[in-house]
Structures are given as C-alpha cells and as structure tokens.
Amino acid sequence: MKKRESFNSRWGFILACIGSAVGMGNIWMFSTRVSLYGGGAFLIPYIIFVILIGSTGVIGEMCFGRAARSGPIDAFGMATERKGSRKSGELLGMIPVLGSMAMAIGYTVVMGWILKYTVGTLTGATLAPESVDEFGVQFGSMAAAFGNNIWQVVVLILCMGILMFGVATGIEKANKIMMPIFFALFVGLGVYVLFQQGASDGYRYIFRVDKTALANPKTWIFALGQAFFSLSVAGNGTLIYGSYLSDEENIPASAGRVAFFDTLAAMLAALVIIPAMATTGAKLNQGGPGLLFIYLPNLMKSMPGGHVIAILFFVAVLLAGMTSLINLYEAPIATVQEKLKLGRVPACTLTGIVGIVISLLIQGIVSDWMDVLSIYICPLGAGLAGVMFFWVCGKKYVEKQVNKGREKAFTKWFYPVCKYLYVPICILVLILGIALGGIG
Template identity: 85%
Template structure:
C-alpha cells in the first residue's frame, strides 16, 4: 500500500507537535481522566488491592505495546483522522467508501463522548471554583452533599458552568496543535502530577493512612483467581489507555516520521499508570483515615463522598483546592482530545480553517450537552459499552488484518534505530484485535466493564 499525503485546508502540510515530549504529554493528557481518579481507586478497593493491580499491569503492558502503538502508527501513516485513515486502508481493496463510512463510527463516538464529558467537566469546574469561594465544602452532612450534587446533575441543572468548561476547551483548541493542545498539556499535565504528589505526601502523614497502603498492596489469592478481577482489570486498562480508533489515532496523525512510536507509547502507558496509582494512593488511604470503605465509584465518589471526607480533614480548604484543580486539569486534557477528532474531521471534509471548525463543533457540543444533562450517565454507558471498543476493534482490523504485515512493520519501525520485535504483528492480529471484540462482548453482557 502506498502512503497517502493528505492535504490540510488546501495546503500540502499538516499541523504537528513541536516536540517529542509535547506529543507524549498530550497523549498522557488524553489518557489521564476521570477513569484514573474515580474508577481506578474504586476497583482497586473492590477487587482485592494488589490482586487487582497484577492483572491491571499485565493488561496495560499488553494494550500499551499493541493497540496504542497501532493507532498512533495508523494515524501517522494516513496523516488524517479515522475517516480518511480507514478509507486509505480499504482503498487497496477498492472499498474506500466502505472504509470512510466505518471511520465515521469512532469520529461520531469521540464527539458523543466529548458531549457527555462536557457535562462532567461542568460539574468539576463548578466544584474547583467552589473550593476558592467556600461553596464546595459548605454542605453540613453527606446527605447535603448528595442533595446538592443531585440538583446539579439534573436536567439543565448546571448550564453556565458547563458552557464555561466548553469555552475554555475550545479556546485552547482554536490555537491548534502546537500552540494550543501541546502548550496546554505541557502546563496542565505536570501540574496535575505535582498536585497529586503533594496530596499523597499530605495523606501519608495522616493517622490511619497505613491501613490504606496495606490494602492497596496486599494480594488476596481468592480475589486474584476471580474472573471478575481480571475482567474489570482488562476494562480499566483498555479504557484508560484511550484505544477507541479516534483520539490516539488523530494525535498520531500530527507526528513526524522521525518519531519512535513504540517508545512514545511505552511512556504514555507508564505515566497513565502512575497517574492512576497516585490517585489510589491519595483516595484509599484518605478513606482509611476515617475507617470508611471505598465501595462507591463514579461521580458519587468525586462529588459526594470525597468532599464530605475532605471537610473532616485538617487544612480541608487547601486540600479541596489542590484536589479539584488537579482533577479539573486532568479532565480538561481528556476533553481536548475527545473534541480534536471531530474538529479535524470537519476541517478535512468541509475544507475550512481550524477556528470555524471549532465553532461548528462548539455549537453542537453546547446544544447537545445541555440536552443530555439529566441522562448523561446512561449516555456515557452506551458509548463505553458499544462505541469505544467497536472503534478500537475496527481500527485494529484495518491496520492488522487488512493493511497487512509488511505495511504494519514499515509504519511501526519509522523513526526507530532498531527494528521493533517481529512478534508485534502476530500478537496484535491474533491477541489484541480479539481482545477488542472481547471487551465489547463482556461490556454488553455485564452492563459495562470500563
């Protein structure tokens, strides 16, 4: 298959990242999000601490060294988003239109996920600002915290904050890849890690925290042998690394041929795991200081139980500020990535500039996110169960089954001094792609594993 040169806005050039670490931090930002904070800690707690970490690390290594590399490489090869990338792959079979149609699935999935995430970011922005005004920790009891969140999460319950979060996101995206996405992630991601390290140090010195550390790293044989532990570890790793045929692929399309993609993918997987562990090392020991058990995940953990817990801790106002600002930064980098694929697609297909494309997507994002406020949980469940694994699976089939071994090896080895392992292709073709299908099937059967 011949490489395709894709024109961007009528020019024989495409935006790109300015530095290797700019790209890596952008990919880390896309991967580090609410799943690392409100879901990972809960699953570590529910599935035996270290008993969950063992399969999780295994799946992170497997998916990081297969699917993440594949999506980055496919994006770079096509120099475009999923629609043109899939079309390019299918063109050798005379089926370009079919490929382009299939490429719409991850693009629309990315837009739909961004719309749902916009609702969540509205909540986070309100809480982050509220830590400075005193509003976040104002409720007197856990029932009050729950009532306030329920009101905020109802239909049209948080309009202005939600619109504000989207405006911030689009303002960054309008500056483009190098001056917008890259610069934002160079600031937001390091600050996120620094803030969570500060929180981790603070929690370490709290009485009773040791019980939390003991639980995180203990290995319970029964939990380790439980199929559920392995299933949810797989789901956590799969969704945390953002393999869905959209965000990672589109970021890959901005890479030069000199970039060593396998090395970059390894760094992304490593720092994404570090972020998840930092969150667990803050949240689980903090819960242990009060003797509470972490059995409530999702938004309830972040917006009800943790604020109630933080309020009882010394220096609660400062701790709340650090925590919610860090969460805001993590969420914003993920939202930027989710909106980038549809924005790039509008640019490519309508042949318009970046700012008009951002405005088109912003209007869709504002209208739709306001309409789904009361049903956002179900909205996100459908996307995580069906669309994300389907997009990842289609991208995997395109690259590893249709493009062929020689093409894959050429694309993966660009920018490398040494040839990547010959085992890469068969592992991806016969293990990674079936895993994508397995995640889809298990998600449907169990009502979601992400």
C-alpha cells in the same frame, strides 16, 4: 496542498497523549476497583493488560494515524482502498469520529460539574453541606436536567479556546502546562495523606494480594476494562494525535511512556484516595461521580486543612479532565476541517455549538449516555481500527510503519500479537461490556 499541523516536540506529543489518557477513570474508578478487587490482586492483572494494550493497540493507533496523515475516516478509507473499496472504509471511519464527538459531549457535562466544584472550593460552596446526605442533595441538584448550564458553557468555551490555537500552540502548550501541574498536585496530596493518622491501613489495603480475588474472573475482567479504557484506544483520539507526528518519531518508545505515566497517574490517585478514606475508617465501595462529588468532599471537610486539600484536589482533577476533553473534541474538529474544508477557528466554532447544545439537553441522562458509548462505541471503534490496520493493511505495511523513526526493527512478535490477540481482545471487551453492563 496545505501542510498538516504537527507537534513541536517529542515530549509535547507524549504529554498530549498522557493528557488524553489521564481522566476521570484514573481518579474515580481505578481507586474503587483496587479497593473492591483485592488491592494487589487487581493491580497484577491491570499492569499485565496495560503492558499488553500499550504495546499493541496504542502503538497501532499512533502508527495508523501517522501513516494516513489524517483522522479515522481517511485512515479507514486508505486501508480499504488497498482492497479496492475506499467508500466502505470511510463509512466505517465515521463510527469512531461520531463516538469521539458523543463522548466529548457527555464529558462536557461532567467537566461542567468539576469546574463548578473547583470554583466552589475557593468560595466555600463545595464544602458547605453538613452531612453526606446534604452532599448528595447538592450533587443531585447539579446533575439534574439543566442543573448546571453556565458552568458547562464556560468549560466548553475554555476547551475550544485552546483548540482554536491549533496543535502546537494550543493542544501541545496546554498539556505541557496542565499535565506537570496535575502530577505535582497529586504528589503533594499523596505526601500530605502519608502523614495522616490511619493512612498506613490504606497502603496495606492497596498492596495486599487477596488470593480469592486474584482467582476471581471478575477481577481480571474489570482490570482489562480499566486498562483498555484508561489507555484511550477507541480508534479516534490516539489515532488523530498520531497523524500529527513526523516520520522521525519512535512510536513504540512514546507509547511506552504514555502507558507508564497513565498508570502512574492512576496509582497516585489511589495513593491519595484510599489512604484518605482509611484515616476516617471509611470503606471505598462507591465509584463513579458519587465518590468525587459526594463522599470525598464529605471526607475532606473533616480532614485537617480540608479546605486547602479540596482546592488542590479539584484543581488537579479539572486539569486532568480538560486534557481529556481537548483530545475527545480534536477528532471531530479535524474531521470537520478535512471534509468541509474549513479553517481551524470555524471548525472549532461549529463543533463547539453542536457540543454545547446537545450537552445541555442530555444533562439529566448523561450517565446512560456515557454507558452506551463505553459499552458499545469505544470498543467497536478500537476493534475497527485494529482490523483496518492489522488485518486489511497487512503485515509488510504495518511493520514498515511501526519501524519508522527507529534505529532497530521493533519485535517481530508485534504484528501477530496485535492481529491475533489485541483485535480479539477489542471484541471481547465489547461482548463483556454488553453482558455485564459495562466494564470500563
């Protein structure tokens, strides 16, 4: 039997998990929600939910993957096999795998936009429009059906090129390079913004605690959604990365570091974007792609050294997005390897072909595509993984897995909190997403 690939180092694994978690949500959604829901009034529930989900769902998915030494299909099958029905588990395991593939396809479209804008900061094309309306026209043209074909193909080739090198020499090395650069760039941007006139208003805006917002249920609901989706619990990427871990790895400690750096990335983005908006007196009431591709470029154009700021910003965003894209494609690639008995390179090639064909076809509807996935498939995948590990596998099995690699047994509250609180939260996220049209 061929030995399963693995990460070469603890920090290689942690950086890969941080890379999977740090993505567009940290940049274009977190800052907007901090602004809309009372600054510190949003941060308080957000941090509570990050701690809760990081110490339950993230640990659980990593442990489940390591226990199965495989992706979601075999992990779910292993769980239900203990109850005498492996096939039903394997069928359910297809949901997070297909969800990961579909999310990767949608993300490919977005990453094509980001690559085009990043190159455009070097050529001058990104900041060429003269008004916010012209920036909107530029983005609308790019985001239309078949409006950005070449850049999408290039970004997917880059992603698959990294993945073809495997876990240690591909995923791990790429994240060891990209994640430190990402954090360094955002720290640098944060220092620059700090010295801009009017930035102090932005900091007051971030850390104010609006009591009315804190009492508003929507603040807590969207803080939950932000934490849930930011930590990438969906029964796929975190689980598959866990499958590459050795039994000596202390998973609760690693999960804690992932949650910390993911939150740090979101805060760094907010500490750049909100004060930058404050320097011009603009209000941050626009989230999603519009913030990244229309309003921020328009702002950067008017800032001192705006051309350089735009280069640094979009390079950082590109790095964050690439690490997430790598993670999203890894689950379907690993599944193709396992189920079709293909080597790494053929599996990447096959997955890449499917990815590029579908991503080119959905360019004009990518927003709706991603909404369906975030509302239905991601929380469903997380919930199914939670049910399989905490309800089907049972207490003794879970505690054995979580305590591998630890000198002291993990808290006795881990299992009951995961079973009776985290799993229902996954169901709640699904219900709230359907009711409110998405909370991620």
